[in-house]
Amino acid sequence: MHEPPAIYGIIGNPVAHSLSPFMHNAAFKALGVNAVYQLFPLADDEELKLFFKDLKEQSNPIFGLNVTVPYKEKAAAYVDVLDPFAEKVGAVNTLVIDHQRKIRGFNTDGPGFLVHLRELDFDPRAKRIAVVGAGGTARAVLSVLCLVKERPQSILLFNRTLSHAKELVDDLSTRMDTGIIRVVQDTGDLNIELADLLVNTSSVGMKAEDPRIIDPSLFHSNMLVYDVIYAPAETRFLSDAKARGAKTANGLGMLFYQGVLAFEHWADVEIDDRVKRVMRKVLEEKAGAAHV
Numbered sequence: 533m534h535e536p537p538a539i540y541g542i543i544g545n546p547v548a549h550s551l552s553p554f555m556h557n558a559a560f561k562a563l564g565v566n567a568v569y570q571l572f573p574l575a576d577d578e579e580l581k582l583f584f585k586d587l588k589e590q591s592n593p594i595f596g597l598n599v600t601v602p603y604k605e606k607a608a609a610y611v612d613v614l615d616p617f618a619e620k621v622g623a624v625n626t627l628v629i630d631h632q633r634k635i636r637g638f639n640t641d642g643p644g645f646l647v648h649l650r651e652l653d654f655d656p657r658a659k660r661i662a663v664v665g666a667g668g669t670a671r672a673v674l675s676v677l678c679l680v681k682e683r684p685q686s687i688l689l690f691n692r693t694l695s696h697a698k699e700l701v702d703d704l705s706t707r708m709d710t711g712i713i714r715v716v717q718d719t720g721d722l723n724i725e726l727a728d729l730l731v732n733t734s735s736v737g738m739k740a741e742d743p744r745i746i747d748p749s750l751f752h753s754n755m756l757v758y759d760v761i762y763a764p765a766e767t768r769f770l771s772d773a774k775a776r777g778a779k780t781a782n783g784l785g786m787l788f789y790q791g792v793l794a795f796e797h798w799a800d801v802e803i804d805d806r807v808k809r810v811m812r813k814v815l816e817e818k819a820g821a822a823h824v
């Protein structure tokens with residue numbers, strides 16, 4: 533008799549577009565693990581509550597989860613043990629459920645971003661950084677930049693809704709030193725001419741008709757311009773930056789590394805390079821196919 537597979541998956545709303553099933557199912561297959569990664573759309577907070585109630589049941593076959601919008605912050609309240617970094621961020625994107633049904637929560641979005649920066653040969657130490665956006669992704673990116681031992685010199689933060697940026701920094705400042713962050717009122721105040729790194733964490737650029745968020749004449753060749761968006765692979769933000777000689781990167785690497793780190797929490801071992809290559813290849817194929 534075959535054992536039923538262990539279940540992993542992603543909770544959020546929506547989740548249908550997620551590339552995580554491709555990446556994680558490819559890893560299970562490459563490792564010969566009897567497990568399957570599924571989508572768990574949850575319509576509202578009530579469904580979230582019921583989902584966590586079921587998760588505690590001894591018979592529940594789910595042993596690992598990713599959490600995406602809009603539940604990354606709310607899910608943190610349901611975990612039994614919060615990893616110290618996730619606690620500081622105030623959000624989880626990865627849950628590990630053990631055989632006693634104890635739920636541990638982690639945040640691999642920030643570390644995923646950082647590992648990708650390292651792959652790009654960007655050391656944040658003493659650098660001048662500008663960030664656009666103040667949503668969930670900004671929360672992870674700003675947290676990791678404030679907590680990393682290679683501390684940046686400064687982070688200038690712009691968001692369409694000024695109060696959201698202020699609220700985010702105020703909230704983070706209760707759990708970490710956010711002294712290097714300054715919220716600015718206009719993209720013109722981001723000092724992009726002097727920036728070593730500019731990160732778009734907003735969702736502007738996902739649609740072809742989305743407006744420019746940065747005056748293209750401000751990009752320069754001594755900077756890395758990073759867009760957390762990965763589909764399309766090259767947003768207008770990135771093509772403008774590239775045209776001005778900046779080094780550019782999209783968010784596929786961040787997505788990949790947050791997935792690798794999540795998988796490593798579930799498996800409790802480091803993934804070897806062969807499996808990482810399989811995961812990245814399938815992600816690149818699926819991300820490309822999503823926007824042909």
Ligand SMILES: NC(=O)c1ccc[n+]([C@@H]2O[C@H](COP(=O)([O-])OP(=O)(O)OC[C@H]3O[C@@H](n4cnc5c(N)ncnc54)[C@H](OP(=O)(O)O)[C@@H]3O)[C@@H](O)[C@H]2O)c1
Pocket residue numbers: 601641664665666667668669670691692693696733734735736738760761762783784786787788790
């Ligand atoms: N690469 C990865 O691993 C990864 C991981 C997670 C998310 N993402 C991507 O990150 C992006 C943001 O996701 P999120 O979860 O952070 O979203 P979110 O929490 O909803 O935040 C959205 C942000 O975008 C801003 N924004 C939205 N529409 C705008 C517009 N028309 N003009 C100016 N600003 C606008 C919002 O500003 P207001 O505060 O003014 O509303 C807010 O700062 C998405 O494209 C998502 O796909 C990538």
